């Protein structure tokens with residue numbers, strides 16, 4: 001059997017075009033690709049949180065960063081074609097359920113037409129072998145039963161965000177069948193990630209940044225839905241999945257052009273997650289807040305057996321290690337003298353070392 005092509009061998013000198021590079025997941029992805037020696041070109045809005053991971057890591061100085069709206073098809077198209085990418089990864093989106101209730105039209109324009117604009121731009125490329133659309137576990141028709149969703153389960157969406165991600169999936173599938181299938185020139189897949197946590201997320205109305213903000217100002221933590229169950233995973237898990245999927249798609253065209261779930265081995269309730277965070281932080285308490293009357297899914301689980309069986313991908317960290325790594329990032333951020341770029345790259349190196357120890361193909365010789 002041929003040895004697998006490791007991520008660093010594959011990504012060195014490849015041009016990777018990322019939309020949404022200024023956000024939480026985009027900053028981690030850009031950092032990892034920069035470490036691997038890729039030429040990263042990012043397209044997104046300016047960071048909309050303060051602090052921002054993108055600014056903290058000074059990524060503007062390390063990659064090519066273009067400020068542009070995903071709804072601007074002409075600008076996006078010219079930026080993609082000028083960068084002549086080998087790989088395109090689409091992360092740009094309005095990613096918050098509660099904001100989607102406040103701004104449904106913006107959410108759908110950004111998440112659905114943004115996907116259309118991206119795929120139209122990729123259609124016109126003469127380069128570009130791999131394109132991956134990062135959607136969400138919320139794209140499934142959530143029946144609120146104890147069941148782990150598989151890639152061939154029906155799509156749906158109660159809130160506008162979930163509906164926009166289901167629509168983005170349908171658009172992706174349509175473009176694949178209508179324009180990209182079988183010629184091997186562009187390989188198109190989608191990634192449906194469970195709830196992503198990790199250092200450097202500063203979004204409003206997201207559980208981990210909300211908890212960290214309260215803990216660091218000695219406030220008691222307010223939790224909207226303590227009993228909701230979620231597939232929490234470290235941000236590096238779906239990123240390792242999409243990087244490895246890119247390698248597989250590049251090397252074996254047409255074989256992996258599908259949807260892929262990437263999630264953890266187990267789930268946890270919101271209150272269990274918060275209790276763990278408080279334990280690693282060292283002090284704090286939470287109370288249940290009844291301020292949100294909008295519907296949010298109560299029970300969400302993902303079946304990732306397809307990625308495990310077909311890609312040899314598995315999560316590297318269990319939920320306790322995931323939370324420990326996450327809290328360690330924020331604690332170090334609070335210590336003003338820590339270089340957070342060094343700290344972040346060290347977390348990526350440690351993650352890769354653990355993946356190698358457990359024998360995952362993307363990390364092993």
Ligand SMILES: NC(=O)c1ccc[n+]([C@@H]2O[C@H](COP(=O)([O-])OP(=O)(O)OC[C@H]3O[C@@H](n4cnc5c(N)ncnc54)[C@H](O)[C@@H]3O)[C@@H](O)[C@H]2O)c1
Nearest residue numbers: 020022023024025044045069070091092093095136195196
């Ligand atoms: N964080 C999670 O738990 C999670 C889970 C599953 C899927 N996702 C998906 O991952 C992707 C990234 O999410 P994140 O958590 O990093 O969110 P984020 O808010 O930190 O980043 C969003 C990125 O999209 C960009 N963006 C938003 N609107 C845009 C527009 N109109 N034009 C151009 N760029 C725009 C932002 O500038 C930013 O770079 C999103 O597609 C999200 O739906 C996130």
